[in-house]
Amino acid sequence: MGNFNKSVLINPIVARSKDEPHRAATPLELFYDLIFVVAIASLAATFHHAITEWHHVDHAVFMFFWIFWCIWWPWNSYTWLASGYDTDDAQFRLASFAQMVGVIIIAVGVEPAFKESDFLVLTIGYVILRIPFIFMWLKIAYDDVVSRPVALRYSIGVFILQICWTVSVLYYPSWYIFGTLLVLEMLVPYFAESSIDKGKNTKYHHEHIEERLGLLTIIVLGESILASVYAMQKVFDHYTPELGILTAATLLILFSMWWLYFDDKVEDKLENEFVAFVLGYGHYFIFAAATAVGAMISVNVDVVTNHAVITQEHAILGLAVAIAVYLISVWLCHDLLLDKKGVKRYELLILAGMVIVIALTVKSILLMALSFVALNAIRLIRRHREHSRA
Numbered sequence: 168m169g170n171f172n173k174s175v176l177i178n179p180i181v182a183r184s185k186d187e188p189h190r191a192a193t194p195l196e197l198f199y200d201l202i203f204v205v206a207i208a209s210l211a212a213t214f215h216h217a218i219t220e221w222h223h224v225d226h227a228v229f230m231f232f233w234i235f236w237c238i239w240w241p242w243n244s245y246t247w248l249a250s251g252y253d254t255d256d257a258q259f260r261l262a263s264f265a266q267m268v269g270v271i272i273i274a275v276g277v278e279p280a281f282k283e284s285d286f287l288v289l290t291i292g293y294v295i296l297r298i299p300f301i302f303m304w305l306k307i308a309y310d311d312v313v314s315r316p317v318a319l320r321y322s323i324g325v326f327i328l329q330i331c332w333t334v335s336v337l338y339y340p341s342w343y344i345f346g347t348l349l350v351l352e353m354l355v356p357y358f359a360e361s362s363i364d365k366g367k368n369t370k371y372h373h374e375h376i377e378e379r380l381g382l383l384t385i386i387v388l389g390e391s392i393l394a395s396v397y398a399m400q401k402v403f404d405h406y407t408p409e410l411g412i413l414t415a416a417t418l419l420i421l422f423s424m425w426w427l428y429f430d431d432k433v434e435d436k437l438e439n440e441f442v443a444f445v446l447g448y449g450h451y452f453i454f455a456a457a458t459a460v461g462a463m464i465s466v467n468v469d470v471v472t473n474h475a476v477i478t479q480e481h482a483i484l485g486l487a488v489a490i491a492v493y494l495i496s497v498w499l500c501h502d503l504l505l506d507k508k509g510v511k512r513y514e515l516l517i518l519a520g521m522v523i524v525i526a527l528t529v530k531s532i533l534l535m536a537l538s539f540v541a542l543n544a545i546r547l548i549r550r551h552r553e554h555s556r557a
Contacts, residue, residue: 178254179310180303182370190375192382193255195263199245202267204386206238206274207458211390213281215462218485219469221476230281231462233345235455237289238273240352241266241296243447244325246379247356248300251370252307252314262299269296290336294329301326314370317359324355353448360440373437380450381429387454388425391461395421398468410471416536417464423539424457424493427515430546431501442504449500456493463489467532480530487526487535494519518542 210231217227245266253259272292279285301322308318328351335344398414436442463486469475470482477485498515506512518538525534 176257178256178258180252180254180259180307181311182251182314183253183372185370185372187372190372192375192378193253195255195260196246196249196253196379197382199263199267200242200383200386202270203238203242203383204390206270206277207235207387207454208390209274209277210234210238210281211458211462213278214459215465217281218462218466218482219475219477221481227281230284231459232455234277234280234289235458236349236451237293238270239451239454241270241293241300242383243451244300244356247371247376247447248303250372250375250379252303252311258306259303262303265299266296269293286336286340290332294333297325297329301329320359321355324359325352328352328355357444371437371443373434376437376443376446377432377434380446384428384450384453384457385425387457387461388421391421391457391464394461394464394468397465401468401472405472407471410468412533413467413471416533417467419536420490420532420539421460423536423543424460424490426543427494427539427546428453428497428501431505433501433504436504445504446500449496452492452496453500456489456496459489460486460493483530483532484526486532487522490522490535491519494522514542514546 214227214231218224245263249263269292272295273289274292276286276288276290276292279287280289304318304322304325308315308322311318328348331344331348331351335341335348395414395417398410398417402410402414433442433446437446463482466475466477467479467482467486470477470479475482494515498519502512502515521538522535525531525538
């Protein structure tokens with residue numbers, strides 16, 4: 168890390184080299200991820216119960232994606248900042264810890280926000296989380312002359328929006344205002360990174376960013392594995408063939424979701440600023456859909472064990488929709504960006520369509536799982552043949 172090893176306390180926060188070899192996620196980043204997963208798990212559990220009880224489903228789905236954005240967006244912002252400027256000293260660690268406190272408060276605020284549209288606690292957590300983020304950018308503006316314009320645009324943009332969020336939640340709660348602020352939040356990086364010399368501001372490390380996105384994907388899929396554990400527990404408690412098949416099928420689906428995601432690498436494409444934005448923002452849908460898959464697996468277990476109000480048809484369709492969103496999102500962030508040719512370009516979209524058709528017709532989660540396995544087998548055989556010819 169060169170200059171970054173001057174002190175264990177406080178170092179100038181200047182841009183790290185994009186060509187730094189063997190750049191891997193730090194223990195602090197992994198700890199940071201786990202704190203966010205606590206909030207995601209709280210949201211998934213609340214969503215699971217709302218769908219199981221078939222209680223205001225349209226509201227539940229909307230709130231799930233809205234609150235998930237409130238959790239994901241700070242993680243996304245921090246991840247890209249840390250990729251470019253992590254000094255791994257006391258100041259950076261303490262600033263990161265301060266953000267984690269905000270995430271814990273967000274986790275506490277998930278249930279009142281979801282069930283009662285009471286966003287006060289969630290907003291307190293969000294603002295606490297963003298304040299150290301603003302100070303980190305101000306420190307970069309002070310220390311790094313080259314990054315100063317970008318850092319100031321980030322810090323000013325985020326600061327103004329935190330005031331707007333607070334005022335809106337306290338005095339003018341409105342979904343129209345919330346939606347506008349969400350859009351403005353996502354535009355801050357675009358304007359902050361904009362300059363005459365397009366694409367030269369960003370200091371992130373391509374390999375590191377791809378690893379960070381992949382790690383959270385693993386963690387979120389791991390959360391979904393807990394739903395299969397829930398199913399397995401029911402199998403041992405009260406075995407039925409239907410429950411056994413459901414457990415096996417969901418494990419096949421989750422293993423295949425992991426396999427399909429990590430089948431490709433896109434780090435070589437990240438030099439393009441447009442690709443970077445598509446990859447960064449597109450992962451919101453990957454993370455949210457993977458979380459929803461876990462919740463819907465638990466819903467289907469409740470249906471099979473007669474602990475749900477929702478019908479089996481709706482539960483299977485809900486799982487299929489969550490899977491389809493995941494597949495389409497992975498296609499957007501991988502296959503489309505890699506510009507694959509021929510049928511390889513559309514395989515994930517075809518599988519997404521098949522999953523929906525299966526849910527609407529034969530209503531078989533096992534057949535969905537076998538479709539996943541078939542695509543993975545086709546890709547594996549094709550890759551083996553390509554390597555054999557090379």
